[in-house]
Amino acid sequence: MTITYSCIANGRVVLADLALTGGSYQETAATVLRLVLLRAEPKTIIQMGSFIYHSLFIDGITYLCASDNALDTVTPSAFLKSVSDTFLRNPLTSQDPFFPSNAVADFQQVLGKYMMKYNKNQDDSSISTLRSQVTDVKNVMSQNIDKILESEERLNIFTDRTGDLQTTAKDSKKKRKTLRRIWWKHFKKVIIITVAILLSIIIILLSTNVIPT
Incomplete structure (x- = not known):
């Protein structure tokens, strides 16, 4: 299993995203974000094409990732939990009013770090x-x-x-x-x-x- 795409969104506005492979992730992610907001559930799993989109919805912020394996739900869930914990520890996210552009500065690197970490762990486990x-x-x-x-x-x-x-x-x-x-x-x-x-x-x-x- 590989996490190929991830993003953080405030409502439908994507604050930071990263794709490890080519593809129209942004368009599909926009559709998934709309569904997540309509459901307003803490966790959702939605299949779109050949990818499985996992989301974590906390206080209006959606943490989203796409994987290529429908059987593994543990790894994406752990990935989203780590990303959300890191994001919420950012002191800028607790400011009132909330300024997304300040809060997510360079957060794309954080997404990349966790994607590499959990993909590597999954590869080691598979081997x-x-x-x-x-x-x-x-x-x-x-x-x-x-x-x-x-x-x-x-x-x-x-x-x-x-x-x-x-x-x-x-x-x-x-x-x-x-x-x-x-x-x-x-x-x-x-x-x-x-x-x-x-x-x-x-x-x-x-x-x-x-x-x-």
């Missing part, structure tokens, strides 16, 4: 999650391989015993067919397990945005 999931897959794969090897060892023992017990050509042919059937059964298991592991790794990589969708 850790990916490593953990890959380790789990490897463990499952190892267990399945061990089971296959155990089955193969039992098969070899069975083969040795059948070799000792072969007395006629007819019995030998029948046993070979049985062994071939058992071998194909285990071979199919190996193929199914391999495909399942590959699909699991691909799903993990897609869910953590290592492979872009």
Whole structure:
């Protein structure tokens, strides 16, 4: 998940904003701000196109950010809380009357600092999650391989015993067919397990945005 855009607005007037990627964020943000003001709720989550807009509404000031992942609501919420706390600690915001141009001087840099911080934390978390999931897959794969090897060892023992017990050509042919059937059964298991592991790794990589969708 990446926070790609953020802004602070007094009503519909954007006091400071920053976009990490190109796009018409300002136009969409204006629409979202209008919806936030109409709802007048402390927190809102609105999907616009391929981005999710999260807002925090405190005393007429809207803190807004856009992310590219609808599943993660914790990171944007923490980002907006940090931005609002920093903004409200600014002594100029408590002046009466409130002068936005003075209060948000250079606040674009603050937005940039927190966007980089929370995006980096998210990347680190995704990598850790990916490593953990890959380790789990490897463990499952190892267990399945061990089971296959155990089955193969039992098969070899069975083969040795059948070799000792072969007395006629007819019995030998029948046993070979049985062994071939058992071998194909285990071979199919190996193929199914391999495909399942590959699909699991691909799903993990897609869910953590290592492979872009």
